[in-house]
Amino acid sequence: MNDRKRIDLLSRYLDDGLSADQEQALSAMLKSDEQARELFYHLSMQHALLHRLARTTASLPPGVEQDAVTAPDNARAARGRSPDAARSRTGAARTRIVRFPKRRSWRITAIAAALILAFGMMLNRQWDRLIGRDTAGRRPSVVELVGPASVQRGANRFSLTTGTMLRAGDQIVCAGAQSRLALGYADGTRIAVLGAGAVRLLPQPGRRLFLETGVLEAQIAPQPSVRPVILSTSHADVEVLGTQFALSATEQKTLLDLRTGRLRIACKRSGESIVLNAGSSAQIAKTIAVSASPLIRRRPGHITRHGPVLLYCFDEGSGTTVRDSSGVGPPLDLQIQDPQRTRWLPGGGLAVAGNTAIRSAGPALKLTRACKESNALSVEAWIKPVGPQMDGPARILTVSQGASARNFTLAQGGGAYYLRVQVSAVPPPSFNLCGGLGHIRPGLNHVVATRDGSGMCRLYVNGEQRKVGLEPHLFPAPEDLVHDRLEAPGTFSGWDERYPLMLANELNSADRNRSWRGEYHRVALYSRALSAEEVARNYRAGPTARSAARHAGVPD
Amino acid sequence: MGTDEKELKGEELQQVFLEQRDRLFAFILAIVHNFSDAEDLFQEVARVILRKQQEAIVVRRFGAWSREIARRTVQDHFKTRKKSRLVLAGDAFDALEAAFAAHEDEPAAEDNRLLQRLRTCLAQLPEHLRRLVGLRYEQNLSLKDISARVGRTSGAIQVALSRTRGRLFECTKRLQLEREGAL
Numbered sequence: 109m110n111d112r113k114r115i116d117l118l119s120r121y122l123d124d125g126l127s128a129d130q131e132q133a134l135s136a137m138l139k140s141d142e143q144a145r146e147l148f149y150h151l152s153m154q155h156a157l158l159h160r161l162a163r164t165t166a167s168l169p170p171g172v173e174q175d176a177v178t179a180p181d182n183a184r185a186a187r188g189r190s191p192d193a194a195r196s197r198t199g200a201a202r203t204r205i206v207r208f209p210k211r212r213s214w215r216i217t218a219i220a221a222a223l224i225l226a227f228g229m230m231l232n233r234q235w236d237r238l239i240g241r242d243t244a245g246r247r248p249s250v251v252e253l254v255g256p257a258s259v260q261r262g263a264n265r266f267s268l269t270t271g272t273m274l275r276a277g278d279q280i281v282c283a284g285a286q287s288r289l290a291l292g293y294a295d296g297t298r299i300a301v302l303g304a305g306a307v308r309l310l311p312q313p314g315r316r317l318f319l320e321t322g323v324l325e326a327q328i329a330p331q332p333s334v335r336p337v338i339l340s341t342s343h344a345d346v347e348v349l350g351t352q353f354a355l356s357a358t359e360q361k362t363l364l365d366l367r368t369g370r371l372r373i374a375c376k377r378s379g380e381s382i383v384l385n386a387g388s389s390a391q392i393a394k395t396i397a398v399s400a401s402p403l404i405r406r407r408p409g410h411i412t413r414h415g416p417v418l419l420y421c422f423d424e425g426s427g428t429t430v431r432d433s434s435g436v437g438p439p440l441d442l443q444i445q446d447p448q449r450t451r452w453l454p455g456g457g458l459a460v461a462g463n464t465a466i467r468s469a470g471p472a473l474k475l476t477r478a479c480k481e482s483n484a485l486s487v488e489a490w491i492k493p494v495g496p497q498m499d500g501p502a503r504i505l506t507v508s509q510g511a512s513a514r515n516f517t518l519a520q521g522g523g524a525y526y527l528r529v530q531v532s533a534v535p536p537p538s539f540n541l542c543g544g545l546g547h548i549r550p551g552l553n554h555v556v557a558t559r560d561g562s563g564m565c566r567l568y569v570n571g572e573q574r575k576v577g578l579e580p581h582l583f584p585a586p587e588d589l590v591h592d593r594l595e596a597p598g599t600f601s602g603w604d605e606r607y608p609l610m611l612a613n614e615l616n617s618a619d620r621n622r623s624w625r626g627e628y629h630r631v632a633l634y635s636r637a638l639s640a641e642e643v644a645r646n647y648r649a650g651p652t653a654r655s656a657a658r659h660a661g662v663p664d
Numbered sequence: 665m666g667t668d669e670k671e672l673k674g675e676e677l678q679q680v681f682l683e684q685r686d687r688l689f690a691f692i693l694a695i696v697h698n699f700s701d702a703e704d705l706f707q708e709v710a711r712v713i714l715r716k717q718q719e720a721i722v723v724r725r726f727g728a729w730s731r732e733i734a735r736r737t738v739q740d741h742f743k744t745r746k747k748s749r750l751v752l753a754g755d756a757f758d759a760l761e762a763a764f765a766a767h768e769d770e771p772a773a774e775d776n777r778l779l780q781r782l783r784t785c786l787a788q789l790p791e792h793l794r795r796l797v798g799l800r801y802e803q804n805l806s807l808k809d810i811s812a813r814v815g816r817t818s819g820a821i822q823v824a825l826s827r828t829r830g831r832l833f834e835c836t837k838r839l840q841l842e843r844e845g846a847l
Contacts (some may be wrong), residue, residue, distance in 0.1 A: 112830065118825035123800075123807050124697040125818070138759035145763040148694070150833055152763075156690035157779050158832075159699055161786070162801035382711075533783070578798065 114144050118151050134307060143530045229441030244502065244572045248291035248309070249273045251298070252561030252636075254482055255287025270562040276311040288482065292559070296329040297337065297639060315338065323356045323404060327639070336561035344392040347372045351386075356404045361393040363403040402650035416488075416632040417475045418609065422458045427443055430458065430611075432630075437474040442611060456629065456652060457492075463623040472507050472609040476515060478635030482599045485529065486558045486634035488517045488643075492627040496548040500622035504555070505612055505631060507607045510616030512536055515603040518557055520624060523548060527557035527565060541594050543567045543574050552629065554647045560637035564593045571647030587652075609633075671724055680726050681710070683772035686779075687727070691764050692734050695757075696741070699804055705741055706744040709734045731761060757782045773813075778836060785835035793828045800825060 113416065117134050120126050125132060139146045204486050226440040250257075250272045251494050257268040260279040266281065274291065282289050282301050288289045293315065302305055305322015315337045317324075328337050328348045336347040341357040344364075351369025364373065367382050371554045374381040378395045389399040394527040419434035422441065433437040444450050449462030460466075464602055501521025508514030516529040517538070525547055541557070556568040567574045576591050608615060611631070629651035638646070681688075688709065693702040716723070723729050735757075747750050786794065799810045807825075811818045 115833070116823075116826045119829050120822060122694070122697065123822060123825060125807050135756035137692045145759055145768070147833075148760065149763040149767055151829060152690045152694040153687070153775070153778060154782065154829065154832060154836070155773070156686060157782055158786075158797065159693070160686065160689075161779065161782060162798070181692045342687075430669050573743050577802070578794075635764045655694075 111143075111147065114141070115151065118144070118148055122151065154444075158514045164169065178577065182542075204350065247273055247275060247365075248297075248299070248315075250289060251292035252288065252290035252300070252482070253483065254289075255559065257282045257289045257301075260317050274309055277311050279306060279308045280322075281306045293329075296327075296639060297420035298639065300325045305512035310340070313509065319357045320363075321354060321357055321359075323354065325354045328352075329641075333437050333647050341392075343376055345374045345376065347374075354404045361391055363389070363391055365389045365404050416477050416634050418472070418631070418633040420631040421456070421629050422453075422626070422630065423456045425452050425456075439542075440468045440470070440472060440474065440609060442468055442609065453627065457627050459627045460612045461626050462625070463613065463620065465615070465620070466611035468581050468608040468610075469617065470608065471606050472515075473605055475609070475633055475635065476507065476603050476607065477604045479515075480603050480605075482561060482635045483599045484559060484561045484634075484636045485515065485516060485600075486556060486632075486636065486638040487527065487635070488554075488556045488630075488638070488646065489518060489628070489634040490552060490554055491631070492552050493520055493548060494625045496520075498624060500624075501526050502624035503610065503612060503622045505609065505611045505633075506614065507609050509607050510614055511619035512623065513604070513607075515600070515607055519622070520548065523599070525555055525557070525567060525569065527559075527567065529559055529565070529596055529601055530600070531563070531596045531598035532601050537564070539596035540578065541565050541576050541596070542578070543568065544575055547574050550604060552627075552651060554651070556638060556646070557642045558643075560598055560638035563595045563597050564637075565596050566593045566637075566640075568640070568643045568647075571644045573643075665796050669800070671701070671722050677713070677723055677726070679835060680772075681713050681730070684726065684775075685710075685834070686731070686775045687764065687767075687772075688734060689732050691731055692738065695734075695738050705737055708737050712737065725768075728765065731764060735761075736761070741842075777840075781836040781839045782832065784839060787836065789828065791833065793824065796824055796828060 114137065117126075117130060117137065120132055138148065142562045157383045162614075175431070199349065202640060214238070218547055248355075250268050250270050253268060253270050255591050258265055259268050259272070259274065261275065267505060272615070274280070274573065280301070281287065282293075282303065283304050285303050286304055287304065288300060290298055292298050297315070301324045302325055305324065306320040307322070307324065308318040308320065310316035310318055317338075318340045320342075324339070326337075326339065326348070328351055329470060339348065339552070341362040342356075342359075343362040346353075346355065346364065348369075348371045351366065351371055353366045353369075353371065355364050364384070366386055369494070370383055371387055372381060372383050373390055373396060375392050375393060375394075375396050377393075380396050382390075382396055382398070383389055384398065387400070389403045391397045391399065391403055411527050415436065417436050418432055418440055420430050422430060424431060428444045430442040430444070432441050444458075444464065444466050446462070446464035449460065449464040451459045451461065452457055457465075458613055487505065491504060498520050502517035504518045505512060505522055506517040506519070508517055514528060514530055516527070520524040524545040529540045530538045539617075547567075549570060554568075554570050556570075556647065559565045567576050573592065576594055578594065611628065613620055685706075689702065690704050692705050692709065693699070696702050696705060709730070713730060717779070719739045737758070786797065789797070799813065806815065807818045807821050810821050
């Protein structure tokens with residue numbers, strides 16, 4: 109029997125598609141044929157790993173380590189059967205195997221029940237530890253990492269990587285001046301250490317961090333009033349119930365800039381305590397001094413990483429130039445190549461009616477470099493396509509040289525939105541993600557595609573996160589898409605700094621059949637992944653927000 | 665010295681289990697076919713292993729030991745499901761066990777390397793075969809369901825899947841040989 113026949117029989121077996129005769133043939137083959145057994149092992153491993161590959165990025169709850177256990181747990185989540193439910197099912201199974209003797213006193217029963225409960229809890233805790241699951245959602249994990257960072261855990265020190273779960277007592281040290289380390293919690297809370305600095309996760313109950321030195325930026329999801337997040341320095345305790353702010357600690361003083369929400373600061377020396385309102389800042393040393401202007405000076409790199417690196421509002425009303433109003437670095441204005449095929453809209457916006465291109469005169473260097481540094485990206489566009497069907501896929505915007513050489517592309521084709529992004533671990537030209545049919549709505553669409561530092565890509569349309577699949581997808585109908593996010597593994601290290609930013613088409617004349625038609629109302633490009641909350645906020649702010657500051661991620 | 669020649673207990677046992685989980689899952693999946701059943705059974709086997717760790721038992725041959733636990737768990741599972749049955753039984757099952765036993769001494773890191781090679785090979789597949797892999801593995805559709813979706817016979821789907829597996833197998837082998845400098 110040749111390998112092809114062996115593979116055919118084994119493949120049928122793996123798909124549960126053997127007839128009775130074929131079952132007998134398989135059994136006989138496995139018993140007598142060593143090569144068949146060898147092939148069986150390899151095909152079985154391949155079968156299991158394909159299953160794992162397909163499942164590992166689907167619907168994982170935040171905070172769960174990707175590699176902690178297996179595809180099985182992820183698949184359970186994808187099927188809507190929560191791990192908690194699974195635990196309780198098997199917990200029940202454990203309870204059932206213990207048979208209580210009849211007519212014993214209730215005390216013995218109670219003691220036995222307590223012991224079983226304690227044993228069950230111990231097993232569950234051990235199980236959670238084994239699979240790295242954070243049942244309480246209080247342990248953060250590293251969700252973004254640029255530059256070197258390590259953790260001191262007891263007597264051990266090891267390097268941090270994206271996805272590492274942290275524990276109470278861990279001391280995190282970021283070494284590089286340009287480094288950035290973001291910790292994420294299950295509820296969306298995100299705390300980032302910018303540049304060199306050190307943070308400890310305090311062992312007290314709740315979420316308590318101690319900033320030893322450095323600058324910390326926090327976005328805290330709303331917390332129960334009885335369990336605030338507490339960020340401490342040697343001078344102050346900051347109790348947070350849900351807000352955005354930056355905190356800086358040195359030996360001499362602690363500075364705090366509050367962007368949104370309210371929080372309470374307590375000075376450790378004076379015992380003084382105040383409530384700080386949005387837009388205010390405070391310096392804490394021996395006492396607290398409140399200021400109306402920001403006190404923390406962040407390096408330009410950090411500012412560009414936070415707000416849009418490129419921003420186009422399409423409010424020029426005339427001419428052939430679309431201005432970059434990001435205010436970050438040298439502006440990268442765009443030129444309309446065939447103005448007769450475009451039309452400025454009263455009240456703002458640019459309509460593209462024919463095959464043209466809107467391109468930057470030079471390379472999109474500041475964006476490319478910032479993204480290469482962060483390995484993260486958000487593409488945000490307020491657009492009104494002429495219809496759901498466009499071929500190509502049609503380029504809404506792209507930083508590329510042509511159809512087969514790109515850094516990233518946001519496109520529309522076959523009734524769906526696409527994000528294509530070049531990453532080091534996927535063969536060129538790119539990792540391709542698609543949304544589902546029906547996501548393209550009549551009228552204005554707010555489309556946001558993100559790729560975070562850990563490689564996870566997400567798609568949002570009109571403020572809501574959408575299911576995604578890998579392109580090309582046979583049936584990109586929403587019900588066929590099972591992933592909340594997909595992993596584009598690797599880095600942006602291969603991004604070409606010479607590529608310009610193009611709207612409505614490709615650069616290469618041979619690829620000019622990727623023409624997108626419709627209206628542009630706003631385009632913003634970030635070198636970080638916007639959170640779901642930020643996307644929703646931007647959607648609510650609408651396309652006519654003329655000021656960059658109305659949009660998420662723009663510093664004070 | 666292979667993992668299966670070491671005495672394992674406590675944290676070490678847990679560590680080896682984590683390293684070898686893909687192989688153990690592949691073994692279970694090879695017996696039961698169905699992804700959902702395999703996932704549930706794997707969870708059960710993992711719990712048994714964890715309980716043994718708590719009991720501080722010493723394991724000398726982890727692969728054989730864990731597969732024996734898997735075999736018993738699977739047999740119990742099939743006893744409670746009258747409609748299901750084990751296709752591989754008796755000598756054929758022993759042959760499957762022998763196939764996995766023959767690879768026990770391979771380092772666990774090889775499984776991760778195979779995963780990376782599979783990623784690369786998947787990307788090299790023609791579009792229609794990638795779609796097929798997506799339907800089978802990403803959406804967990806049976807041959808019958810795929811057949812209904814794409815409007816082709818189950819037989820045609822089966823042949824296409826078999827060829828796709830063959831191509832992936834050849835491709836991963838080639839990449840492995842390239843890595844080892846044999847090509």
